[in-house]
Amino acid sequence: MKVNSDHWMGLPTNLLWGYVAIFLFMTGDGFELAFLSRYIVELGFSPAQATLAFTVYGLCAALAAWGSGVIAEVITPQKAMRIGFYMWVVFHVLFMIFGLSHKNYYFILLFYGIRGLAYPLFLYSFIVVIVNNVREELVGSACGWFWAAYSLGIGVIGSYLPSLIITHIGEMNVLWFSLAWVCAGGIIAILSLNNIKVSNRMMNLSTKEKFAEMSRAVTLLASNRNIFLSSIVRIINTLSLYGFAIIMPLVFVDSFGFSVPDWLQIWAIFFFSTIVFNVFWGIVSQKLGWLRVIRWYGCLGCAVFSITFYFLPAIFGDNFWLAALGATLLGASTAAFVPMTALFPALEPEHKGAAISVCNLSAGLSNFFAPAIATLLLPTVSVIGVVLAYSALYILAFILTLYIEFSQKQYPAAGSEPLESSATS
Incomplete structure (x- = not known):
C-alpha cells in the first residue's frame, strides 16, 4: 500500500517527525559507545569481561535486527517501535541501577544484553513505515534520509557530544543523560506515527499464519x-x-x-x-x-x-x-x-x-x-x-x-x- 505524500529533496514530509525520532533515539543510544567498555574495566572488571558484555549485546541486537522487519509487519510497526522504546528505557534503568551502580557483572550482562534487543525493534520498524507509506518512486531517497538520520545520531552527535561533557559530569551522568534523548525520540515517534496507515493484510492472518510469516525471515534466503x-x-x-x-x-x-x-x-x-x-x-x-x-x-x-x-x-x-x-x-x-x-x-x-x-x-x-x-x-x-x-x-x-x-x-x-x-x- 502506498499513499501520496509531499516531499522535499526526496524526504517524505508526512514522516518528517519520524526521522527526527530516529535521530534523537539513536543519538541517545550511541552515547555509550566511546567509553562504556573502558568504564566497565574501571569498575574493576577485566577487559575480557567488558568485551563479553559487548559480545552479548551485539548478539542480541543482531537477533532483534533479523526479526524486526517481519515482527513490525505482523504486529504493526507502531507497536514494534513502542515495544522497542519501552524495552530500552526499562532495561537501561535496570542496567544502570543494578548493574553498573552495584558493580554486579551478571546484571550487567543480563540487562545490557536484553537492552540490545530494543533499538533494532525501534529503528528498523521505521523502514516498514517507509515502504508502506511512501510513493514507490520515493522509497530509495526516503531510505537515504533514514540512514542519514541514523548516522547523524549514532555516528556524529552520539559520539561527539559525550566527549564534550564526560569530564564535567562523569560517565554515569552521561548514561542518564542518554535516557533523555531516547525518551524524546520515543515520545515523538508515538505521537507522530499514531495515524500513519499500515497494511491490513497481516492483521487479518490467523496466529498460525502469523508465525509462518515470521519464519520467512529465515526461509527467504533459500x-x-x-x-x-x-x-x-x-x-x-x-x-x-x-x-x-x-x-x-x-x-x-x-x-x-x-x-x-x-x-x-x-x-x-x-x-x-x-x-x-x-x-x-x-x-x-x-x-x-x-x-x-x-x-x-x-x-x-x-x-x-x-x-x-x-x-x-x-x-x-x-x-x-x-x-x-x-x-x-x-x-x-x-x-x-x-x-x-x-x-x-x-x-x-x-x-x-x-x-x-x-x-x-x-x-x-x-x-x-x-x-x-x-x-x-x-x-x-x-x-x-x-x-x-x-x-x-x-x-x-x-x-x-x-x-x-x-x-x-x-x-x-x-x-x-x-x-x-x-x-x-
Missing part, C-alpha cells in the same frame, strides 16, 4: 535467489567501514605519522561524507536505478577507494587533506549502497517485512565478518593484505549484482508516467 544474492552484497557493503575502524587507527598513527586527534578527525570526515551521500545517492538512484547505483558506484567505488584510503597516506605520509580526500571518497562510495534498503522489500513485495529482516541480518553479519577477516589475514599478509581482500570482495559483489533480477520503474520527471526499466543491465 526460497528467493535474488534475496540470497542481495544478502551477500549487503554483507560486503560495510566491510571497509567496520574493518577499517579497527585496523586503520594503528596504521595511521604508528606507521603514517598522524596524531590521534588527526585520525579521529579523518574518520569523522568519513562519517560526514556518508551522511551527505546517503541523501544524494537515495535521490539519484530513483533516476539511474537502485541496482546500477549499487553496482557501479557502490561495489566498484568501494573496491577502488578502499585501496585509495590506504595508499594516499602510505605514499604521501601525514598529509591531512589528502587523507581527508580518501575518507570522503570512501564515504561517498559506501553510501552508494543505500538503495539496498529499498531493494530487499521490492524483491519480495508480498513479504516485505521478512525481506527487510534479511537485510538487517546481513548488516549484522557484516559487522561480524569485517573484523573476522582482518583477524585471520593480519598475521600473514599485514594491513595491505586485508585492504586488498576487502577490495576483492567488492569486486565479487559487483559480479553478484549482475545476477540479481530486478525491474525498477523509472520516474524521469514529476508528473510523467513511470517507465519500466530493467535494472539488471
